[in-house]
Amino acid sequence: MSNARVSRGSGRLAVDRVPYSGEVARDKLAGIRNVILVGAPAPVTFFAYPGKSPRPYPEDAVIHVLARPEEDLAEALARLADEVGARNAPLPAAAAPASVEPARGAVTSEAVARTLTALLPEQAIVVEESISFGRAFYPGTVHAAPHDWLQLTGGAIGEGLPLAVGAAVAAPDRRVVALQADGSAMYTLQSLWTMARERLDVTVVLLANRKYAILLGELAGVGANPGKTALDILDIGNPDLDWVKLANGMGVEGAQARDMESFADLFRIANSRKGPFVIELVI
16 A cells, blocks of 8 residues: 555556555455565554454465565566566556546546646656545556656655655656645645745645544544544634645745636646645645
8 A cells, every 4th residue: 555656657557556445455355365475564454443354355365475575576576477487568558648638527536636647747756645535546647647656654644745845856857746635734834835945846736625534534444433522623624724825824826726627727837837836625
């Protein structure tokens, strides 16, 4: 699920991820009889839930260790390929110029993924901390222009904006697109000031659902029945955060979108100009 960096998009091999949700992962991996580990421990779900399996694969699957983390993983795979007579697989041919049109209408995870596929700049660096809303982003952008995908590899929240800063400093000739949840953005809001100070080419898509939706999901996962006090803690409305004003206060231009047409317009503008820009996408 959590990979530090994946090079993907049109003309590159599509590598899928194990879903975050244990139940969804077990459905996806149902029927798997053997799990071969190459530099990895046996996978487990991110959280343990009462009465549910901690494994994303069938309990009776057999675990095989091909190579331990400290060993030469590429050599181990090459030896395996030789042993079974596997041939080099060609990369898929690069697609013709994107024929996908940006989505229209209401804001959904799938609609955002479609618009990203249509409009993502060539060789962009995508930084994803979309948490709950972004479940369709990764699978839905497999045919976007070639890009690198960066994401959190642990369980903390708030890394998206500073990770975007680091990517923009490291690769000043590439556009960085940060897909950022609003709750976790509040942990590292000062990153916007750094983007402005260093004039970094970062497009921040601020996904504003006004709540810590991921934690609401975890409460459901453990079978909790939270009351008003618990639910209030996970609500970041009352008052709503104004991300355009927050960005402006840090020296970053911004605008709000409430439908896919306005989002596409702002995304085009943001990626065609120098410096940072924040799009508050109300979801």
